[in-house]
Amino acid sequence: MSVDTDTVKRVAHLARIKVSDEDATRMTGELNAILGFVEQLDEVNIDGVEPLTSVVEQTMKKRADGITDGNKANDVTLNAPASEDNFFMVPKVVE
Template sequence: MSVDTATVRHIAKLARIAVTDHEVEALVPELNNILGWIEQLGEVDVTGVEPMTAVIPNQLRMRPDEITDGNVRDAVLKNAPVAEHGFFAVPKVIE
């Protein structure tokens, strides 16, 4: 499988990264080079093999459903590029 400029634009859109025409042209061979190389995994016989989900056997733990944190609004907002009225602020999304 290989990617063309349309696919690269689509991936960039999914990844929410703006790309220029020039960058798309440069990315096509770069990505194809890497994808061509990882394609060799297709030759491995994985019949009956379950995909790995945990590298070290470990039980996901339950914890009591209790509030253990909170009341730190100002700390949460401290690094926001724009915060207004105690909220994160973004460009208008609803007209």
């Protein structure tokens, strides 16, 4: 399978990365090289093979359902590009 420039633009939008027409054209070639490379997997017989979901056989650990931290709003918003009273500030979302 390969991608065309329109697909690259659509995927870039899904990934929320702005691309120019020039970027999209260059990336189309690069992505097709990678997709061409992974096409080798078509040679492998995977009939009846289960997908690997974990390399270590272990029942997933679950922590006790309790509050493990809190009162850290200052820490949480410490690195935000814009915050006010421990809220993240974003451009207007609802008109």
